[in-house]
Amino acid sequence: MRSFGKSxxxxxxxxxxxLRVAKQLSRSHHVFALTSQKERFPELRDHSATPILGNLDHLDSLWRLRGLGETVIHLAPPQNMGNRDSRTRNLLHILAQAPHSVGRLIYVSTTGVYGDHRGGYVSEVTPVNPQSExxxxxxxxxxxxRLWAPAHGVALTTLRVPGIYAENRLPIERxxxxxxxxxxxxxxxxNHIHGDDLARIVCAAVYHGKPQRVINVCDGGETKMGDYFDVVADAFSLDRPPRMPAVDLQKLVSPMLWSFMRESRRVTNSRLSELKTPLRYPSVAAFLKTISKNPSDPQRD
Structure with missing residues (x-):
């Protein structure tokens, strides 16, 4: 096995x-990052990551990953069609070619796996009930x-993540x-989590994640979607979105957007304390108090 000094x-x-994760972990680790776009190499290097060219949709492009990481952080979404994630299967096929090289794998999933609970509470032990492809x-x-990791001696931590927001990820245009x-x-x-808090939690899972453990990574707030839009609109002195009944709104928005709007659940985060990393932003409102209210303010650039 190749040696690079740092893990x-x-x-x-x-x-x-x-990128947020790479910047943090590069202080104490040698970080490699897979990308399918060679033009992203400078950006990845700027964040102290060594770029590796490959495409999860093309197995033959991934062989350079074999034995490369002792810890693998899997943030890639599945492909856009079908009920099976072929990208994850391709990745695991390659990782399995270098037995015992990977000791830990962190998979960033979604709270969408719980499906619609009509506003009810869900925890990590709630059975999954996916309702969209x-x-x-x-x-x-x-x-x-979950099947692959213990069979290969890998400690798997699955982080289920809701809507991610940050200063560059607010629904201003909407x-x-x-x-x-x-x-x-x-x-x-x-349900929400700030991008910086998510990155910090991912990094914490490298050190504190329990084997074969699922953790909901959210701020634990109980905010309805329209109220979220309202609080963002108020913070930026914008008009609040108009309200419509579901039967009319469904005809106006895309099927993907409607799939987000039709599922209602309150996600609990009691296991988050296992990762020993308090959230910097316990709510969207708390974050919005820290930024300028004027989107054209030059100090925001």
Whole structure:
């Protein structure tokens, strides 16, 4: 096995959250990041990650990953079609070619695997009930990993994540476009986590994640989706979105957006304390108090 001095971490799917993770972990680890776009190499290097060219949709492009990471952080979403996650299967096929090289794998999944609970509470022991193809692919990935990890001596931590927000991930354009929200009586509960907090939790799982453990990574708030849009609109002095009944709104929005709007659940986060990393932003409102209210303010750049 190749030696690089520092322990090696391989990030699969190095987008916004992956870059935040890479920047933190590179202080004490040698971080590699898979990308299918060679033009992203400078950006990855700027975040102290060594880029590796490969595409999860093409197994033959992934052989350089074999034996590369002692810890693997899997942030890549499944492909866009079907009920099975072929990308995760391709990754595991490659990792299995170097037995005992991977000791820990952290998979970032979604709370969408719980499906609709009509506003009820869900925890990590709630049975999954995926209702969209997207969520079914995530369940397939979780189940595939859950079988693969113990068979290969790998400690698997699955982080189920809801809606991610940050200063660069707020629904400003949606609000400005006047896209309606549901009437309060019909609205769905949504759950959130700040991008920085998520990245910190992913890093904490490298050190504190229990083997074969599922953890909900959310702030534990109980906010309906329309109220979330309202609080963001208020913070930026924008008009609040109009409200519409579900029967009318479904005709106006895309099927993907509607799949988010129709599922209502309140996700609990009692296991989050296992990772020993308190959230910096316990709510969206707490975060919004820390940023400028004027989106054109030059100090925001």
């Amino acid at each position: 090696r971490i391989l990030i699969i799917g190095c987008g916004d959250i992956g 997207r969520a079914k692919r995530r369940v397939d990935a979780e189940q595939t990993l 609000i400005q476009s006047g896209t309606p929200a549901l009437l309060p009586a019909e609205d769905a509960y949504s």
